Amino acid sequence: MATIVDVASLAGVSTSTVSHVLNETRHVEPETKARVMSAVQATGYRRDALARSMRRARTDSIGLVVSDAGEPAFADMVHGVEEAAAQHGLSLLLANSAEDPARERAAVEALLDRRVDGLIIARAAGSRAGLLERIRNEKKPLVLLDRLADLDVDQVGVNNQSAMAALVDHLTDRGHERIMLVSGDLRVSSLRERHDGFRTAMQKRGLEVPASLLCEGTVTAAATFDRVRPLLGDSAAGPTAILACSTLLAAGALRAVQHEGLQVPGTMAFATFDGFTYSDLFQPQITTVRQPAFQLGESAVGLLMRRLETPSAPTKILRLESEIEFRRSTD
Amino acid sequence: MATIVDVASLAGVSTSTVSHVLNETRHVEPETKARVMSAVQATGYRRDALARSMRRARTDSIGLVVSDAGEPAFADMVHGVEEAAAQHGLSLLLANSAEDPARERAAVEALLDRRVDGLIIARAAGSRAGLLERIRNEKKPLVLLDRLADLDVDQVGVNNQSAMAALVDHLTDRGHERIMLVSGDLRVSSLRERHDGFRTAMQKRGLEVPASLLCEGTVTAAATFDRVRPLLGDSAAGPTAILACSTLLAAGALRAVQHEGLQVPGTMAFATFDGFTYSDLFQPQITTVRQPAFQLGESAVGLLMRRLETPSAPTKILRLESEIEFRRSTD
DNA sequence: CTGAAAGCGCTTACAG
DNA sequence: CTGAAAGCGCTTACAG
Structure with missing residues (x-):
């Protein structure tokens, strides 16, 4: 592989001049410049990004750690981050923590070692606070994605909050009072916010939420199925509607509903966050809170760029609104 | 940030010794080693991966370019690649070409500039042959993913081939003779293989395939809808079954079917490659050829590792088998 | 307008 | 068993 030295000697100039031509960082005589450019052509020279990064203390790359690829x-968020990063000329280093704090830690260390210019993290469920402390100590720009922190x-x-309130209003307007919330791992901030939002919204409507209708802590579809199924039989105290806080939880709960032979809608109303792709094509048509996942990813890159340009800028916390697709499952 | 020089001076040894301790690359007296390790602790030293890579001419990173994030x-393939890469201690650089050869080219150049140890590519639909030539010239290990080449x-x-044959057999066994194939962009090798596999399988069964039942070239769900819809009305020459070659094509075709008020199954059988997640939970329950996408990603990393370890190994082409989930849509 | 040279932070022959 | 020093391929003050 040709190096800058090869180009310089072929063009009969110094490596400084080659570098300045390539980076347009100081004036070079048109004639000299032309000689350099044709030497670049002739040698097939491409700048080594590694060596360049080492000198500049900037890698033009960012790291993304997601909790559940x-x-x-999350796939949509990754897509959004990739798109925005490419637009800014940044390379993307991707890692998946798979909800494992140890893997998350290792991924962050690897990215830090590679001197990424900034980090975007959707934290793992049991993520340790020390991790963010660590990044802050390195003075490395950081953006929290989807799973926020105080x-x-x-x-x-x-x-x-607002999405959950709208969902609860929608259901209570239709006469539902015994709504089961399937909320998953409450250490995950987004799920906890949905959980809290549900209780607040129900309270505002003056409705009790018995503990038996709060189904928390399951992290797989199978476990959710097992938890939800036994709670469905009772027509006096059982739920008339189910509200799932993620696709995975919805899958487990829906399977339980079907296993018990309940009809959606009819004997059971159903709504979910995130939900299923192309769900307008299938029965039951499920009311879904659709996160702007792609835009979430794009915005994270936007925040990172802003921070890189203005390290002293005040902290910014963005809350995008979800769109609610009302369908027959809640009629 | 502490460097190896800081560690060396604090430990009272040379940087060589620090390096050798950290890499376990030559024997060091236990006592010396201990001094080095505590100096590492004290300084919070972390090796700079950039500098290390530059010397070693190896970055412990791989690049992945997908055609449609x-x-x-593809999201599943990315996930599989990430998982396997992490297991091998490799960082993953991800790029998306969005089926655009120019973006694909730019992504590959960026990855090459960053000196990734190898490349995995799911090529864009109109990918230029010169691109692979370019990578070969750099003598950079390369693995083609999902979209193969001769x-x-x-x-x-x-x-x-085999999946398509099984699908055609399944349908013809049930009496279907007028099967519409929705095959998308035939420049994509996987789609072309399905297309060719369909014709071969039909021929083997002695069935004609009129051009009106071959719906090719659409690249969006909306365009597919527009192409398929007018072909459904005719009960004499129209299809009794539809076979879609990707999720996106299936969405467009299924929407057309529903728009025309046809019942799946009943008035129209339907099957697809890739398909929809959790489709066992929804109606119509669609017969689906499920690619082992995650394993595809894992295998690609495996091939890359093998190539890195044994550059002279014979070329290997892997064909994983898909699983066919037979459901009611084809009954 | 251009060049000689230092230096980014490592690894690795070479020498003892 | 350990160290001094070269060198990976760039960028960037410094000097003229």
């Missing part, structure tokens, strides 16, 4: 919503850090997520 | 199947390069994809 298997979830469609910290002085740039962040972008969705407004879970 | 929006498709669930070239002497390591590759991993699925066996489209």
Whole structure:
């Protein structure tokens, strides 16, 4: 592979001049410039990004750590981050923590070692606070994605409160009073916000929420199925509607509903966050809170760029609104 | 940030010794080693991966370029690649070409500039042959993923032929003779293989395939809808079954079917490649050829590792088998 | 307008 | 068993 030295000697100039021509960082005589450019052509020279990064203390790359690469919503966020990064001329280093704090830690260290210019993290469920401390100590720009924290850090997520309130209003308007919430792992901030939003919204409507209708803590579809199924039989105290807080939870709960032979809608109303792709094509047509996942990813990059340009800028926390697709499952 | 010089001076040794301790690359007296390790602790030293890579001419990173980050199947492949890369201690650089040869080219150049140890590519629909030539000239290990080529390069994809044959057999066994194939962009090798596999399988069954039942070239769900819809009305010459070659094509075709008020199954049988997530929970329950997308990604990394370890190994082409989930849509 | 040279932070022959 | 030093391929003050 040709190096800058090869180009310089072929063009009969110094490496400084080659560098300045390539980076347009100081004036070079048109004639000299032309000689350099044709030497670049002739040698097939391409600048070594590694060597360049080492000198500039800037890599033009960012790191993204997601908590669950298997979830469609996170796949969309990754897509959004990639798109925005490419637009800014940044390379993207991707890692998946798979909800494992140890893997998350290792991924962050690897990215830090590679001197990424900034980090975007959707934290794992049991993520340790020390991790963010660590990044802050390195003075490395950081953006929290989807799973936010009560910290002085740039962040972008969705407004879970408002979406949940709209969903509860929608259901209670239709006479539902015994609504089961399937909320998953409450250490995950987005799920906790949905959980809290549900209780607040129900309270505002003057409705009790018995503990038996709060189904928390399951992290797989199978476990959710097992937890939900036994709670469905009772027509006096059982739920008339189910509200799932993620695609995975919805899958487990819906399977339970079907296993018990209940009809959606009819004997059971059903709504979910995130939900299923192309769900307008299938029965039951499920009312879904659709996160702007792609835009979440884009916005995270936007916040990071802003921070890189203005390190002293005040902390910014973005809450994007979700769109609610009302369908027959809640009629 | 502490450097190896800081560690060396604090430990009272040379940087060589620090390096050798950290890499376990030559024997060091236990006592010296201990001093080094505590100096590492004290300074919070972390090796700079950039500088290390530059010396070693190896970055412990790989590049992945996918053609359509929006498709669930590709998201799964990315996930598989990430998982396997992490297991091998490799960082993953991700780029999306969005089916645009120019973006694909730019992504490959960026990855090459960053000196990734190898490349995995799911090529864009109109990908230029020169691109692979370019990578070969750099002597950079390359693995083709999902979208294969008739070239002497390591590759991993699925066996489209056998899956398509099974699908056609399944349908013809049930009496279907007028089967519409919705095959999309035939420049995409996987789609072309499905297309060819269909014709071969039909021929083997002695069935004609009129051009009116071959719906090719659409690249969006909306365009597919527009192409398919007018072909459904005719009960004499129209199809009794539809076979879609990707999720996106299936969405467009299914919407057309529903728009025309046809019942699946009943008045129209339907099957698809890739398909929809959790489709066992929804009606119509659609017969689906499920690619082992995650394993495809894992295998691609496996091939790359093999090539890195044994540059002279013979070219390997892997064809993984898909699983067919037979459901009511084809009954 | 251009060049000689230092230096980014490592690894690795070479020498003892 | 360990160290001094070269060198990976760039960028960037410094000097003229």
